[in-house]
Amino acid sequence: MQTAIIESLRETTDGQEAERILRACTHCGFCTATCPTYQLTGDERDSPRGRIYLIKQTLEGAEPTARTQFHLDRCLTCRACETTCPSGVEYARLADIGRGLVDSQVERPPRERAIRWGLRHIVAHRRRFAFLVALGRAMSPLLVGRLAPLRDKIPPRRTSTGQDSHSTTAHPRRMLMLQGCVQPSAAPNTNAAARRVFDRLGISLIEAETAGCCGALHQHLSHRETAREQARRNIDAWWPYIADGAEALVMTASGCGAQVAEYGHLLRDDPAYADKAARVTELTHDVSDILAKQDLSGLGDIGTGRRVAYHPPCTLQNAPGLHDHVAAILAQAGFKLTHVGDAHLCCGSAGSYSILQPEMAGELRRHKLDNLESGTPDVIATANIGCQLHLEAATGVPVRHWIELLA
Amino acid sequence: MSDVISGERAAALDADGAASKATLVAALTAALPHDIVLTDEESLRPFECDGLSAYRALPMIAVLPATVAQVQTVMRICHAHDTPVVARGAGTGLSGGALPLEKGVLLSLAKFNRIVDIDTDNLRATVQPGVRNLAISEAVDHLGLYYAPDPSSQIACSIGGNVAENSGGVHCLKYGLTTHNIVRLEIVTVEGERLTIGSDALDTPGYDLLALMTGSEGLLGVIVEIVVKLLPKPELARVALIAFDDLRAAGNAVADIIKAGIIPAGLEMLDSPAIVATEAFVHAGYPTDATAILLCEVDGTTAEVDEDMARVQAVAEASGATEIRVSRDDAERALFWAGRKAAFPAMGRISPDYYCMDGTIPRAALSDVLIGIAELSEHYGQRVANVFHAGDGNLHPLILYDANQPGELERTEAFGGAICELCLKHGGTITGEHGVGVEKIDQMCVQFPTAELQQFHAVKAAFDEKTLLNPGKAVPTLHRCAEFGAMHVHNGALPFPELERL
Amino acid sequence: MSTTRQPSEDRTEAIAAQVEDAYQRAAPLRIVAGQSKSFLGEPVAEAATETLAVHAHSGVVSYDPGELIITARAGTPLRDIEAVLAENHQRLAFEPPHYGPTATLGGTIATGVSGPARPYAGAARDFVLGCRIVNGRGQVLRFGGEVMKNVAGYDLSRLMAGAHGTLGVLLEISLKVLPSPRAQLTQVFEHEAPEALAAFSAWAARPWPISGAYWEAGRTHLRLSGAQASVDAARDALGGEPLDEDQSFWSGLREHERDFFKRGDMPLWRISCAPASPMAKLSGTWSLDWGGAQRWLVSDAPAETVREAAATHGGHATLYRGHDKPRQHPLSAAHVAVHRRLKAAMDPAGILNPGRIGV
Structure with missing residues (x-):
């Protein structure tokens, strides 16, 4: 597409990257076909192509208003469009730039600002979030009227199923695992299960205590500098282990995995971190990607024919650097995978999306659950904490991280 | 070009004293929910x-x-206010058929999904x-059925747009067009009345009227529902990827396959630049050193496919193919096709922009026209x-x-026009399936003499007396042809005689 | 089939001149060629006392088997076309009825008739790629072309199919042709009519090489055409009893030479409907062609009753034999208006076969 980016932006890193991305777009519209929001609303502005246009006109000097912001907000950043795009348009990167630009020019109403502040300052912090979850569970009976929808957001209490990290054997093979911010309190079993499965394969999963949130939340809420800071902090936390021979960075939440896999790009202009970040990107793998390369015959027939509906998170399907082997692993372990229609469409969780866009997220979830439940599964499996929490709030079928099924 | 068209129309509207934007917005918002009427530039862009x-106009x-x-309601209001209406489906058309008018209403049918x-x-x-073309086949896949026409954009293009353009696809040699x-x-007629065309x-x-309406590019009515035929999926389909190191040999192989009494379900060709670009995206295993590849699909019962595929292979070998690979399973077949289906947009990887032509010629002229295009490419200095x-x-x-390079679009348009005229010279047509839209409107003056164009206008008037439906598209005004300076081609007299190849 | 072919002659100028002259005088014309299909459609208005004969405008203009396209003048005998194609193992896949030895290509396309293969291969209009016509002003116009795909301008050439010459006098027609099937056979099944309809539906949903499905008097005839291997496989899978005289059976059906079509004095109705429509409750004798989409009824039921029953399932009824008027299913008021405007656009003086299309 032809572009005419304004002088003041043309020389900036963002401006140049945006221009490069825009020039790759041929406006063919293929992306509209797999965009969950466009499929719901039929409004060009809710499609990747339309949003690219909204961003383009902002870059070309048109003053954005809350309208542009509204349609950019409605994007899930599921990146299905990138997978569909034959021209290789890096939509998510353009969306980050566009959102930053628009948010710097359009002030949000106080209520929106408060929610966004809360997301960044509480959810993205392990201990603060754990406190909030505990508080929420305690206060749940009081969440009525306008606050009722919030009850949806409080993860159910789970009984811990296994030993903690210190009781597994220390193996010579070691890999780093990201503890994450939401997962430890919302779904503590996931990492525990991963640890046990890896233990059986002769690999120790270790955690760097000072590593924290991956930065995805900040990134998507137009606080890209904070996201970079978090990336640097995590790299600092991991580096001693990497130097010490940790083979890989294992991601049990694909949402985090997608963000960590971007560190190389995020810090490419930071001379102090660029090389380390690139190395981290290289080492980052989804847990299924690691397991697919191991000999799993020792796991045996764990599934015994139980029916599993697998929901592949968008980050596993579309983020570059992550690869999805879950279905093959589950099948190998004796589970029966049910047919799930429209598997490429987002469930509506999408990080903070389900909190910021509850209506759209709810509708997407309804469609997703209809498809997941159509094969009458015993359990729904997914690979990301966000999807897990979002889906289980609206279905009677248990929703688990798939690694739990193997543990 | 968009400016010319909207300018022409604007002048006409001013003369007719058409409604102002404010009047129309008031009428529309009084009758419709406010959030479906977009009026600000930010939303319209x-x-x-x-x-x-390449063609843009703000509605x-x-x-x-x-x-x-x-x-x-929209049609009634616009008709009463003498305001032109452009219908739009998925907006994937390649001839600018859904290009808006600056003094018109753009009617999006994307919510009808x-x-x-x-x-x-x-x-x-x-x-x-x-509804997306592919969504129909997906919805009936479990019944062993599918909807046959499959334009390359089938993942995204809408069936309403397919009808308006009479879209084809890779399987239409055997299974027909829309x-x-x-x-x-x-x-819905221009007056806002419902009308059933065709029957059960x-x-x-x-x-x-079904034949007339199909391919009428939104100039005769607004399509609001379609009943399509479904076909049983063939028991088996296999595709042969046939490589050539010579363009002429590839062109001849096409005619030879047909002459052998085989109607392939699909018979597609990609030349070297197209092979390289699509391979980079799809990794379909196309041989990037080939001058051209043919994708030849045969379908039917297992025995029939084996029989036909053996013949195709024999013909291809005799035609000088350098490599023949036959798909072993559906996954490989899908992979072979994936490159072809993504070929247009994949050009975005090797060039910032591309301009897609759509001429159709007799099969016998394939090699000559391809070589003619290569010569034009050299003449215009464009790949x-x-x-x-x-x-x-x-x-x-x-x-x-x-x-972004000043003058390149204009040169490209001239190059495209020359390709259209080359097709006409060889007994072909300027558009096989993308439609005339705004893109090939001038070449219509070359393809059709005045009397035919007048006849088209008379037919248009029978449905839309005030010329409000997608005006300026598909059929040029005689005035426009006079301005363009093009004459209907008689006896092969064309511009650029030095570039012609007999 | 005769081996002598009608001589080639281009009468474009004379035909165009006669139409132009008639246009100047507003004198209606009755277009005439082989007369084999004059019983179809409505009678031309009696005011059309002048005859426009196109029979002599004849001959194949171009035919290249490698292109799968034949172009011929309207007066060319249909049997000549079929003979030329047969020499190259090709054919008109819509299997047009001749309804007599004098049938011409022009009359075939003008009436838009198709034979038993229609639901599987397509109708006459589906094979029209282009044509030259004389419109009601006497202008010679060319639409479409000699290529497989063409979307430049409105598809006026397909519109000519079934227009009975009322929108223009056909001069030349370009048709897509197809290779003749390598093998063909017919299987017979004992069915009651509802069973036959159910079988038609079930068969059509599977990729069998079906090229004809006809039921009459308790027997379903299923024709299979294509590669030998696939025809054999379908026969083995579907069963039924083989029919020996299979060629003459289908040509007899196509040409209405079967007793069903010739017997008795009662009106013969053609009911065109969605193929799986249930049997209408009408008195009389039925046969079912086109896999259920074209039904024939010999009945003395009132015309109104027959038309109403046909319309119930989105269909329409045409009188093939009998005296009722009109013969065609009446159009809605909205369609009458569109038809009149379209006719006026092509033939402003209303001189081409007035009355023939019934509006």
């Missing part, structure tokens, strides 16, 4: 072009109706116009990649250019 982004107003009643009914007894599906695969349309039977009394429906003689030269 994303609608300024379709799949042909005065865009309306996004969700019901037929709302469509009728529901499959209304699947009738397995009669093998039909009733769908809304915004016009062969629909039985009934519900349209295989024919209707009176004139075949061209060829991806096309060889079995139908339907060419898709993609002219690569950079819209």
